[in-house]
Amino acid sequence: MRSLKIIEGCKGTQVYTINPSSGTGTGTGTGSGIGDKLLQQLHDHIKSQTLIRTKSNRNFQPPNATPPSEVVFCDGSLLPYALPMTDLLEPKVEPSLVSLDFVETLASAYRRAEDRPQFERTEVFLEQCTIFRGLADPKLFRRSLRSARQHATNVHDKVVVAAWLRHERREDELIGSSSMDCSGRNLECPRATLEPGYDPESVFDRCLCTHARAGDHDSDDAHSEMTIEVDDEPSSTSEEEDGDMSFFVGEDEIRCNRFNIASLSRPFNTMLYGEFIESKRENINFSQNCFSVEALTAAKEFSRSKSLSHLEPKVVLELLSLANRFCCEEMKNACDAHLALLVCDMDDALLLIEYGLEETAYLLVAACLQVYLRELPGSMQCSIFVKMFCSPEGRDRLAMAGHASFVLYYFLSQISMEEEMRSNTTVMLLERLVECAKDGWEKQVAFHQMGAVMLERKEYKDAQHWFESAVEAGHVYSVVGVARAKYKRGHTYSAYKLMNSLISEHKPVGWMYQERSLYCIGKEKQMDLLSATELDPTLSFPYKFRAVSYLEENKIGSAIAEINKIIGFKVSSDCLELRAWFLIAMEDYEGALRDVRAILTLDPNYMMFYGHMHGEQLIELLSPVVQQWCQADCWMQLYDRWSSVDDIGSLAVVHQMLANDPGKSLLRFRQSLLLLR
Numbered sequence: 001m002r003s004l005k006i007i008e009g010c011k012g013t014q015v016y017t018i019n020p021s022s023g024t025g026t027g028t029g030t031g032s033g034i035g036d037k038l039l040q041q042l043h044d045h046i047k048s049q050t051l052i053r054t055k056s057n058r059n060f061q062p063p064n065a066t067p068p069s070e071v072v073f074c075d076g077s078l079l080p081y082a083l084p085m086t087d088l089l090e091p092k093v094e095p096s097l098v099s100l101d102f103v104e105t106l107a108s109a110y111r112r113a114e115d116r117p118q119f120e121r122t123e124v125f126l127e128q129c130t131i132f133r134g135l136a137d138p139k140l141f142r143r144s145l146r147s148a149r150q151h152a153t154n155v156h157d158k159v160v161v162a163a164w165l166r167h168e169r170r171e172d173e174l175i176g177s178s179s180m181d182c183s184g185r186n187l188e189c190p191r192a193t194l195e196p197g198y199d200p201e202s203v204f205d206r207c208l209c210t211h212a213r214a215g216d217h218d219s220d221d222a223h224s225e226m227t228i229e230v231d232d233e234p235s236s237t238s239e240e241e242d243g244d245m246s247f248f249v250g251e252d253e254i255r256c257n258r259f260n261i262a263s264l265s266r267p268f269n270t271m272l273y274g275e276f277i278e279s280k281r282e283n284i285n286f287s288q289n290c291f292s293v294e295a296l297t298a299a300k301e302f303s304r305s306k307s308l309s310h311l312e313p314k315v316v317l318e319l320l321s322l323a324n325r326f327c328c329e330e331m332k333n334a335c336d337a338h339l340a341l342l343v344c345d346m347d348d349a350l351l352l353i354e355y356g357l358e359e360t361a362y363l364l365v366a367a368c369l370q371v372y373l374r375e376l377p378g379s380m381q382c383s384i385f386v387k388m389f390c391s392p393e394g395r396d397r398l399a400m401a402g403h404a405s406f407v408l409y410y411f412l413s414q415i416s417m418e419e420e421m422r423s424n425t426t427v428m429l430l431e432r433l434v435e436c437a438k439d440g441w442e443k444q445v446a447f448h449q450m451g452a453v454m455l456e457r458k459e460y461k462d463a464q465h466w467f468e469s470a471v472e473a474g475h476v477y478s479v480v481g482v483a484r485a486k487y488k489r490g491h492t493y494s495a496y497k498l499m500n501s502l503i504s505e506h507k508p509v510g511w512m513y514q515e516r517s518l519y520c521i522g523k524e525k526q527m528d529l530l531s532a533t534e535l536d537p538t539l540s541f542p543y544k545f546r547a548v549s550y551l552e553e554n555k556i557g558s559a560i561a562e563i564n565k566i567i568g569f570k571v572s573s574d575c576l577e578l579r580a581w582f583l584i585a586m587e588d589y590e591g592a593l594r595d596v597r598a599i600l601t602l603d604p605n606y607m608m609f610y611g612h613m614h615g616e617q618l619i620e621l622l623s624p625v626v627q628q629w630c631q632a633d634c635w636m637q638l639y640d641r642w643s644s645v646d647d648i649g650s651l652a653v654v655h656q657m658l659a660n661d662p663g664k665s666l667l668r669f670r671q672s673l674l675l676l677r
Contacts, residue, residue, distance in 0.1 A: 081609040084581055086548045088610070091514055091541035093484055095417065095452035096134035097445055098477035100506055106131055119198050121151040122161075126407060127441050136538075136570070142168050149187055150203045155366045156403050158193040163373035164411050179374040180344060182209050190370055194340055194363060245272070247286045252293045260303035265328040295319050302331050308338045317355055324359045336361040343367035346375060350384060357388075357397045365401045369408075376415050380425070390428035395435065406442050409433040413449065422457045444475035451481045460488045476506065480515045487519060495519050510536025517545075540566050540575055547578060556586060571648065573599045573606055580608075590626045593619065597652035601671065631660055638670075647674050 099105035109131060113124040125148035132140040145168065149161040165188055171177060186192040189207035243255035262269040271278050278284050286296060295318040298311055308316060316335050323332035339356075340363040343349055349368040356364035372379045379385060388394035389412055398404040409432045416426040430450045437446040451466035467481030479502050483495040496519035503512050510532045517528035529542040543566040550559035563579050566572075580595035599606050600615045608618050629637060634657045641649035654671045658664065 081612055083551060083585060084548050084578065086545060086552060089541070089545055089548060090518060091511075091539075093452055093455060093481050094134050094477070095421075095449050097130050097441070097448065097475060098134055098511065099131070100476055100509055102131075118151060118200060119153045122148050122153065122157055125151065126410075130441060130445050138168065146187065150200045151198075153198045155194055155196055155363065156405060157407060159366050159370045160373060160405070160408050160411055162188045162190075162193045163370060163376070166374055167376055167411075167415065179371065182207055190374070191341075193370065194367060244282070246283050247296050248283060249287050249291070249293050249296060253283075254293060254296045254300055256300045257304065261300070264299070264303055264323075264331060265326050267326045268328070289325075291322050292318060295322055299323075299328075299331065302334065306330070306334070308334055311338075313339065313342055320355070320359050320361060320364075332359075332361070336363045339364045340367035343371055346371055346379065346382070350382070353384075353388075357401055360401045362402050365398070365403050369403060373411070376412075377419050380415065380419060386425060390425060390432065392432075392435075395432050404432075404436060406433065406436040406438070406446075409436050410445070417449070417453065421453055426453055427457075439473070443473040444470055444478075447473055448475055448478050448481065451478065451485075455481060455485060455488075458488070460485045464489075476502070477511070480511065483515060483519070492519050508535060510534075510539050514539055514541055517542075538570055540570065540572060544575065544578055547582070551582065551585075556582060560586075567648075571598075571602070573603050576602075576648070577606070577608055584622075589622050593622045593626055594649055594652040596622070597655040598648045601651045601655050601675070629656070631657065634660075642670075650674055 106128070109124055109128050113121050113128075116124060125144050128144040129141055129148065132144055135141070142165065145161060145165055149158065149165060152158045152161055166179075166183075171179075180190050182189045182191070184206055185203070186205050186207045187203045189209060191209050192207050243257055245256055245258045245261075247254045247256060258272050262272045270276065273279055294315045298308070298315050298319045299322060302308060302319070308319075311319070316338055320332060320335035320339065322328070323335060339352060339361065343352060343364070349371040352364060353368040355361070356368060372382070372385050388398070389409075395404050398408075409429060413426065413429040413433050416423065416429050420426065427450075430446065430453060434443075434446045434450060437443045447466050447470035451463045451470060454460075454463035454466060464482055464485035467478045467485060470478035471482065479498060483498045486492075486498070487495040496516065499512060499516040499519065503516065506512075508531070512532075513528045513535065514532040517525045517532065520528055526546075529545055532539055533542045543562055547559040547562040550556070550562060560579060560582050563575055563582070567575050567579065576595045576599050580592040580599070583589070583592040583595065596608070596615050596618050599608075600619075606615045607613065608615055634653055638650060638653045638657070641653060651671065651674050654667055654674070657667050658671070661667065
């Protein structure tokens with residue numbers, strides 16, 4: 001930097017205030033010519049480049065991002081968006097449930113699970129999922145989700161939770177894998193989820209399709225011979241009874257057995273044996289019912305053999321409609337199960353979902369939903385499904401088929417919030433979630449998430465309404481949302497009084513003091529942040545605020561030491577970004593590059609500087625002013641950092657090595673070990 005007065009060096013009223021002709025540099029290990037050239041490149045980049053829109057938009061620009069008109073360069077340093085300021089820092093309102101006493105809340109959920117019968121525990125395990133959702137450890141969330149799948153009693157819950165488990169592993173990002181691939185266990189097997197019934201002990205068994213694949217190679221010849229033998233066998237009609245009535249469709253006659261047709265349903269039985277005129281006729285005209293000869297022939301065969309083998313899908317679809325109209329439950333269930341097995345990809349699902357909803361075919365709709373859910377988040381681009389899930393009419397149609405549930409919309413809303421929290425799709429899915437929510441924790445999470453989304457959309461009045469509804473439903477943490485919405489609307493003192501009363505009425509928790517600090521100034525603010533850290537050392541905002549405060553006092557060493565406290569036991573992308581920001585201000589470009597590479601390992605789509613610049617772009621700009629390592633040097637650096645248990649440094653080195661050799665599986669393995677730690 002040109003001057004040790006960090007803040008003074010970063011102040012300016014002119015956009016892109018730089019001085020490329022200056023020749024007095026004090027950079028660490030770099031000449032002024034290189035630094036000035038890099039500054040000019042960065043200047044040109046900022047002027048010409050727009051924001052990169054990544055495929056996965058999980059890191060969107062926060063509402064308090066610096067507007068382009070305020071972007072300035074620090075004179076003589078690589079800070080395209082100046083230094084961070086305390087005025088722009090505020091803690092995030094968590095979109096998940098946060099309890100006053102985590103241990104007691106978890107113990108209460110455990111007691112409820114133990115007190116309930118096994119087949120009624122799914123809902124409690126889903127509640128555990130919401131409790132674990134706000135924690136940094138996703139393994140606890142997935143374990144509760146597996147328990148919810150294990151105790152699921154109906155096909156709908158099995159389909160949704162199994163798809164959710166698959167999404168949590170991010171299998172959609174695996175190249176060459178299909179969404180309908182089986183993991184080998186009943187827990188997530190797409191065929192096993194469509195089987196009705198409850199058997200919690202079998203979910204971890206190997207699924208039947210795995211056994212079928214294993215036996216295919218041994219039994220192909222025998223199966224072929226058996227098929228030939230069956231095909232060559234002449235059809236026997238000796239056991240078939242002669243028909244005693246006929247259905248006519250136009251000029252075509254379908255000869256049937258009256259008793260067999262009557263046994264299909266009560267309407268058929270009443271028509272053929274009741275007081276209707278058809279009961280006295282041998283020939284019945286069926287032309288006005290809009291069913292084809294093939295459908296009536298299939299109905300006749302089903303009434304005799306209870307089988308749908310060798311029927312074309314279009315005939316089965318028509319037979320399903322006939323069964324639905326005449327209340328033939330057994331035939332409808334057979335058609336439903338037969339068609340559900342035909343759904344293998346999105347094309348099949350798009351073709352058959354409308355038939356399933358129209359005929360309220362439970363298994364067929366479940367099979368179509370399963371394909372869509374297992375394709376998430378990519379299938380969010382399918383307008384047909386999005387319209388069906390988002391609209392009130394679509395939810396009503398799903399409800400008629402037995403597939404509109406809280407767990408379904410909870411899953412869909414989570415995916416949509418990850419993709420783009422402020423989108424209209426997210427709002428509509430949360431509206432449906434509110435409609436499906438029952439009293440208790442379901443209403444709490446639905447109202448609170450709606451408030452969090454409205455806060456992100458800067459619709460503060462609506463956000464306050466939804467947060468207040470969550471508080472009325474029993475979620476105390478939503479008071480934070482109410483206070484934040486009031487603060488954004490300009491009612492700072494009202495927000496302060498609200499948090500003050502919350503602290504006096506309940507046992508103090510760290511996030512209470514953290515939130516109240518927003519509405520204080522001076523020593524009172526620092527005291528609240530200190531209390532927040534003492535009560536909950538895992539809260540990152542107090543460390544970040546104190547670090548930036550030190551920076552504003554020109555104590556950059558103290559700022560880095562403060563942010564290192566939280567990074568030492570809780571590595572997060574935002575804290576690493578802040579440290580990289582400080583290191584760039586110190587012209588420690590090598591350390592900054594290390595942190596940026598570590599950030600991109602944790603989140604490849606991370607946007608730096610309040611969401612204005614992609615991390616890969618910053619790497620390109622920093623790389624020319626640091627020492628370049630060959631692959632052999634990288635191995636030596638990795639060995640040194642691995643030996644000293646420097647996980648962040650190791651992640652950075654592996655990231656650089658993978659950039660040079662992306663196909664190296666050994667490097668991927670080492671990276672996975674570091675991420676697991």
